[in-house]
Amino acid sequence: MLANVETCHYPHSPEQVVQLLQGKHQRILLLAGGTTASLSSDEKITDLVDLTRLGLEGIEASDGGWRLGATARLQQLASHPGLRRYAGGLVAEAAAAVGSRPIRNMATVGGNAVQVFRWSDPPVAYLALGAEFELLGPRGQRLLGADEFYRRHPRRQLERAEILTAVLLPAAGAAGRGAFIKLSRTSFDLAMASAAVWLQAGGGGIERARLVVGGMRTLPFRCRDAERLLAGKKPTPTLLERLAQRVAEEVPATADVRTSESYRRRLAGVAARRVVRTAWERLSLEKQP
Amino acid sequence: MKLSFELNGRPVEWEVEPAQSLLELLRQRGLKSVKWGCGQGDCGSCTVLVDGQTMRSCLLLAAQVQGRSVTTAEGLAAGGRLHPLQQSFLEAGAVQCGYCTPGMLLAAKSLLDEIPQPDADQVAEALDGNLCRCTGYKKIIEAVLLAAGGQST
Numbered sequence: 001m002l003a004n005v006e007t008c009h010y011p012h013s014p015e016q017v018v019q020l021l022q023g024k025h026q027r028i029l030l031l032a033g034g035t036t037a038s039l040s041s042d043e044k045i046t047d048l049v050d051l052t053r054l055g056l057e058g059i060e061a062s063d064g065g066w067r068l069g070a071t072a073r074l075q076q077l078a079s080h081p082g083l084r085r086y087a088g089g090l091v092a093e094a095a096a097a098v099g100s101r102p103i104r105n106m107a108t109v110g111g112n113a114v115q116v117f118r119w120s121d122p123p124v125a126y127l128a129l130g131a132e133f134e135l136l137g138p139r140g141q142r143l144l145g146a147d148e149f150y151r152r153h154p155r156r157q158l159e160r161a162e163i164l165t166a167v168l169l170p171a172a173g174a175a176g177r178g179a180f181i182k183l184s185r186t187s188f189d190l191a192m193a194s195a196a197v198w199l200q201a202g203g204g205g206i207e208r209a210r211l212v213v214g215g216m217r218t219l220p221f222r223c224r225d226a227e228r229l230l231a232g233k234k235p236t237p238t239l240l241e242r243l244a245q246r247v248a249e250e251v252p253a254t255a256d257v258r259t260s261e262s263y264r265r266r267l268a269g270v271a272a273r274r275v276v277r278t279a280w281e282r283l284s285l286e287k288q289p
Numbered sequence: 290m291k292l293s294f295e296l297n298g299r300p301v302e303w304e305v306e307p308a309q310s311l312l313e314l315l316r317q318r319g320l321k322s323v324k325w326g327c328g329q330g331d332c333g334s335c336t337v338l339v340d341g342q343t344m345r346s347c348l349l350l351a352a353q354v355q356g357r358s359v360t361t362a363e364g365l366a367a368g369g370r371l372h373p374l375q376q377s378f379l380e381a382g383a384v385q386c387g388y389c390t391p392g393m394l395l396a397a398k399s400l401l402d403e404i405p406q407p408d409a410d411q412v413a414e415a416l417d418g419n420l421c422r423c424t425g426y427k428k429i430i431e432a433v434l435l436a437a438g439g440q441s442t
Contacts, residue, residue, distance in 0.1 A: 002308035007290055008352035031353060035330060038310060038348045048307055048352055075342075100418020101396075102336055102343040188331075188418055 002029065002040055008048040014056065014136050014165050020049055021161035022138060030163070032071055032111035035103060051110070056165055059083065064171030066091075070110030070164050074098050074122065077109065087129060088282040090178035090196055091169060094125035097182040097194070110164045114154045116218060118256075119190035123150065124214035125180050127222060128196035129173045137162030150219045176200035176208070177286070179278035183215075183267050185258070191215040192259050195247075195271035199279045205234045211276065213268045216251050225250045226272060235280045243276060244269030294354045296320075297364025307352035311337070314351045315361060322362035322391040326420075333419030336392035337361050343399050362391035365398070374398060374436045381432035385423035392419045397433045406437055 008031075011017050021028060026047040031037050056069035059080055066086060068077065077083055077095035084092040098104055098112070098121050109122070113133070116123050127146045133154075135142050138161050149157055158164070178198035182191045194214035200207050209230040211223045226246045233239055248269035255261040292305045305314055312335045315323045326334035328347050335346040338360035365372035371379075374394050384390050393416060400407055400415035407415070412433045413426070421429060 001310070002350075005306070005308035008307040008350075008355070010355060031350065034350055034353050035345075035348050038350055039329065045308075048350065050353060050355070052353070073342075099330070100333070101415065102333065102345050102418055103330060103348075105342040106344050106348065 002037075002045050002048075003043050004046055005029075005048055006046055008050055010050050010053055012053055012055075014054050014163060017049060017051065017054065017163055018137060018161050020047075021163070032108040033073070033106035035107050036111070036115055051163075052108075056110075062168065064174055066169040068109045068167040068169065070113075070166055071108045073105055074107045074109070074112060075101065075104035077122070078104060086169065087173040087198060088177035088179055088279055090125045090128065090180040090198065090279075091122065093180040094121040094182075094194075094196060097121045097180065097191070100188040103188075109167055113167055114158070114164050116150075116154060116220075117190075118218050119194075119215055120220075121180070121182055121191060121194055121214065124194050124212050124220045125178070125196040126167060126169075127220045128178055128180075128198045128210045128212040129169055130198075130210060131170065132168040133164060134166040134168060135162050136165045141165075143168070147222070153218060173198065177279050177282040179275040179282065181271050181275050181278075183271050190258075193264055193267035193271050195268065195275045197272070197275040197279050199230075199276070199283060201283045203232070205232055206230045206280070207232070209276075211247070211272060213247060213251050213272060215264065216253050216268065221251055223247050223250055223272065230276065235276050240273045240277060244273040247272040290352065292351055292355055294356060295358040297360055305351045307350065309351045310347055311349040311351050311354060311359075312346040315346060315359075320361050320363055324388055324391060326388070331418075331420075332389075333392045333396070334389050336395050336419060338395050338399055341399060341402060343396050360395065360398075362394050365394060372398075374401070374433070377436035378429070378432045381428050381435050383424060383428040383432035389419055389421040389423075393421070393429055397436070400433070401437055407433070409434060 027044045028047045029045045032051045052071050057071045058069045060067045074095040131146045133144045133149045180196040182194040196212050198210045209227045211227050212220050214220045248265040251268045253261050253264040290307045293302045324334035326332035330345045330348045337346045412430045
């Protein structure tokens with residue numbers, strides 16, 4: 001438990017949060033869904049800041065893409081009709097893979113994206129799509145692309161008193177199709193490995209591919225070797241086999257209580273093969289009359 | 290801090306530790322239907338409804354329900370009569386040891402508020418994450434369908 005918390009603030013705008021975070025004398029814990037905050041026992045924390053009343057809970061269509069408010073709940077993503085269609089539905093699939101329904105009713109887009117863990121599912125899909133992250137801080141607003149945002153831990157990516165206000169799914173994403181899969185022991189257990197891919201068709205094959213594997217290290221891992229293997233080709237069974245091998249070779253797998261390092265490598269390859277096959281099927285099905 | 294929220298339809302104002310878990314707070318205040326199972330969000334026995342949505346009270350800090358509406362199993366029966374879900378749980382034999390029952394009832398209520406006539410798959414999905422070690426789930430699903438006005442099999 002957080003033994004020394006004295007008060008909780010309820011700001012009503014993102015700007016008020018930034019202002020609170022610039023205060024000098026308190027140690028603040030930001031609360032969105034609270035699913036990980038509640039397990040903290042940091043005795044230095046004196047103030048809570050509730051982030052759920054900032055007007056950031058919406059999911060809105062935006063210039064052909066989508067704007068996911070930082071305090072939209074993951075269950076909203078999982079069941080959103082527009083997101084289930086967008087780019088083959090990989091973001092909705094990734095959100096639906098998180099925990100159980102009550103956990104998805106609590107966990108938020110922002111908390112999940114920033115407080116990222118090895119097993120976090122939506123960040124894997126965001127990176128495959130090349131999403132953008134909208135940040136607000138004392139010096140104003142800025143946007144970071146997913147490759148930059150997940151180059152190091154997002155908590156270190158954020159500057160002092162800076163917060164995430166939205167995840168932006170690009171309009172370009174709608175021109176391709178993607179898929180997400182989580183491999184876990186039970187439906188609501190944490191991922192042993194996960195994968196997301198976004199494919200764009202061209203010239204009868206795959207023109208562009210962004211392939212990401214999760215569950216390896218804290219940050220989602222972009223499989224650039226495997227992406228090169230796919231470029232300009234059709235995913236035949238032979239190519240998919242080579243893809244699985246290539247992914248298994250390049251991922252930074254580690255062992256933990258759930259699996260050994262070598263098994264996790266194999267899982268990563270299998271997950272990658274399955275999402276590429278599914279995304280390709282989604283591309284091909286829609287081309288038929 | 291002062292915490293004001295709606296509990297089972299009635300406004301309450303309590304002096305609380307802001308970082309205390311909602312689970313602990315509710316039990317201290319006598320709402321013992323909210324069960325302490327795993328304490329880390331896995332088992333579902335501490336499930337409550339916050340603004341109608343199922344949440345884990347063990348993972349919520351008390352301060353998070355400021356101004357919200359919280360429903361526990363104590364809030365289901367009204368006017369000395371069992372809630373239709375409670376009645377159907379009895380009739381279908383969906384209660385054995387009873388520890389998971391309050392969480393199951395609330396997850397089922399949340400479903401029926403959204404989808405009054407669910408099929409068995411929708412019921413199973415809504416109860417996902419509420420663990421029962423006695424019944425094998427079958428009779429619980431039957432009970433929810435019974436309450437929804439469907440036929441029990």
